Amino acid sequence: DTEVTQTPKHLVMGMTNKKSLKCEQHMGHRAMYWYKQKAKKPPELMFVYSYEKLSINESVPSRFSPECPNSSLLNLHLHALQPEDSALYLCASSLAQFSNYGYTFGSGTRLTVV
Amino acid sequence: SQQGEEDPQALSIQEGENATMNCSYKTSINNLQWYRQNSGRGLVHLILIRSNEREKHSGRLRVTLDTSKKSSSLLITASRAADTASYFCATPLLETSGSRLTFGEGTQLTVNP
Numbered sequence: 266d267t268e269v270t271q272t273p274k275h276l277v278m279g280m281t282n283k284k285s286l287k288c289e290q291h292m293g294h295r296a297m298y299w300y301k302q303k304a305k306k307p308p309e310l311m312f313v314y315s316y317e318k319l320s321i322n323e324s325v326p327s328r329f330s331p332e333c334p335n336s337s338l339l340n341l342h343l344h345a346l347q348p349e350d351s352a353l354y355l356c357a358s359s360l361a362q363f364s365n366y367g368y369t370f371g372s373g374t375r376l377t378v379v
Numbered sequence: 380s381q382q383g384e385e386d387p388q389a390l391s392i393q394e395g396e397n398a399t400m401n402c403s404y405k406t407s408i409n410n411l412q413w414y415r416q417n418s419g420r421g422l423v424h425l426i427l428i429r430s431n432e433r434e435k436h437s438g439r440l441r442v443t444l445d446t447s448k449k450s451s452s453l454l455i456t457a458s459r460a461a462d463t464a465s466y467f468c469a470t471p472l473l474e475t476s477g478s479r480l481t482f483g484e485g486t487q488l489t490v491n492p
Contacts, residue, residue, distance in 0.1 A: 271421075307467055308422065308482055310481065353419065355422070357422075363478055365409060366427075367427050368412075368480060370421040370422040370423070372420050373420065375419065
């Protein structure tokens with residue numbers, strides 16, 4: 266298995282809803298990442314997990330809450346989002362959180378906040 | 380903040396022509412990576428070139444790296460309509476908390492049949 270699987274592919278949520286994005290990989294990668302991408306812009310790093318521990322939080326608002334239950338799963342819990350949080354949310358993984366490995370990306374979750 | 384800048388921002392060519400995209404970066408790097416993204420989809424890793432390499436090939440792709448100028452280029456030869464996508468260069472920034480991959484602004488390539 267050489268894929269990163271993200272669910273759901275599309276999500277529409279109200280500003281008072283609570284939802285979760287899920288990401289799964291079975292490549293034995295020990296680093297996992299959440300990126301946010303707005304239209305016609307490059308991906309921006311949100312969180313990094315290394316060996317299931319949060320190693321980087323890019324000053325993301327607390328309405329985004331990451332969780333890494335085990336080495337294969339990464340969740341992003343969403344609560345009280347704003348319309349400007351609408352974006353493509355990308356999960357990625359790499360063999361380790363060091364610099365000489367390419368990342369494998371999922372196909373993303375298209376989030377719309379209404 | 381983004382590490383890299385790419386040019387051109389947009390490139391439109393005819394099928395069969397070559398496409399060249401350039402990337403400049405600011406800090407010292409261990410490697411530079413290129414990714415492709417089809418509209419609204421995830422990114423696909425194309426090629427990684429290490430700082431001690433000057434050129435690397437993969438199929439129709441050729442990547443060069445000039446660390447003295449802090450720049451890289453991606454050449455796609457004999458382009459196809461299926462090559463239409465956004466192309467991003469990315470560099471890992473090393474910090475005490477680990478490595479973070481940051482992306483350039485990207486080049487939107489359109490290959491016309």
